[in-house]
Amino acid sequence: MKTILITGSTSGIGKALVYHLMDDQFDLILVGRNQLLLDELEKFVKKEVPKRRIFTYVMDFGKLEDVYQVSNVIKKNHPQIDYLYHNAGAVPQTKNAWTKDGHLEALQINYLSMLLMNEILLENVLNSSEKTILHTTSMSASKKFYMDEISMMSQYGRIKIYGISKLFSRLYFHHLATIHNDLKIKLINPGIVFTNQIRHMIPKPLRFLEGGVRLFIKDPNQVAGHIKSIIKKNQEVPIELYKGNKIEKHAKINLDQDLQKEVMMYSMDLLKGYSL
Numbered sequence: 001m002k003t004i005l006i007t008g009s010t011s012g013i014g015k016a017l018v019y020h021l022m023d024d025q026f027d028l029i030l031v032g033r034n035q036l037l038l039d040e041l042e043k044f045v046k047k048e049v050p051k052r053r054i055f056t057y058v059m060d061f062g063k064l065e066d067v068y069q070v071s072n073v074i075k076k077n078h079p080q081i082d083y084l085y086h087n088a089g090a091v092p093q094t095k096n097a098w099t100k101d102g103h104l105e106a107l108q109i110n111y112l113s114m115l116l117m118n119e120i121l122l123e124n125v126l127n128s129s130e131k132t133i134l135h136t137t138s139m140s141a142s143k144k145f146y147m148d149e150i151s152m153m154s155q156y157g158r159i160k161i162y163g164i165s166k167l168f169s170r171l172y173f174h175h176l177a178t179i180h181n182d183l184k185i186k187l188i189n190p191g192i193v194f195t196n197q198i199r200h201m202i203p204k205p206l207r208f209l210e211g212g213v214r215l216f217i218k219d220p221n222q223v224a225g226h227i228k229s230i231i232k233k234n235q236e237v238p239i240e241l242y243k244g245n246k247i248e249k250h251a252k253i254n255l256d257q258d259l260q261k262e263v264m265m266y267s268m269d270l271l272k273g274y275s276l
Helices: 012-021 035-048 064-077 105-126 147-155 158-179 196-201 204-214 220-232 257-270
Strands: 002-007 026-032 054-058 083-086 132-136 184-189 239-243 246-248
Touching: 002 012, 002 105, 012 026, 012 035, 012 220, 026 035, 026 064, 035 054, 054 064, 064 105, 083 105, 105 132, 105 158, 105 257, 132 158, 132 220, 147 158, 147 257, 158 184, 158 239, 158 257, 184 220
Parallel strands: 002 026, 002 083, 026 054, 083 132, 132 184, 184 239
Antiparallel strands: 239 246
16 A cells, blocks of 8 residues: 655645545545645545545645644654655735745745655655655746846746746755655646636636636646556656656756755755754
8 A cells, every 4th residue: 555645635636636546555645725625525535435544634835834833743644655746836816925934925835835845754755665756847937047036036927936936846856856866756747727726817707718718728637647647657767757647858947956056055044944
């Protein structure tokens, strides 16, 4: 029986993947920010697959202390995690949105909180037989970036700052791959997927066009099917990037080791208040 932890498990790609994995031999560790939705998902899984072991944890990526505390509980309760899937993420609803921790919302939710959680649980993943980390990245993550832009990020639009946060995540995982050769990292670029986030981006007067929009972008269930096949793929190198379920070339910026180190120094400075 393998163990998989899925963040953002109560909607979109995460929830669809839970459905896809119910019939496989996986213990499920589901993380979300809504207790009611987690309870409903747990009830459904146990009804469909009574013998499946499932564990749920409420975690708000908008609160670093919450991520720190809950991740340490998970670390204690699950000494071995075969697959750690970082799926949670969000485009901020407003430009220049900040968290109570004092960070840009997109940067914290899509990157800092994920990094904090991953650093805490990395030992548990390395203790497992599969040693696999998955991450939902974005096609907007492959843009040019210079560290001089850090001071200007608050002026950027919602989509650009989202792309930078996803780029930082990619740089982090490439940095991690140089340190742990036995770790398997699978970066997944799903393209544009019809999730609740996309639905909310459609102006209310135009919601009647939702059916047409669905025809041109991917369904979470389709993406989850690809991810299930990616989970099972053998991987001979520390890090791979997938589009659909096919391997894609890494953008040059992801391979810039100097930029990786600069981003890591910047990130760890932001997280210096937490014991890692």
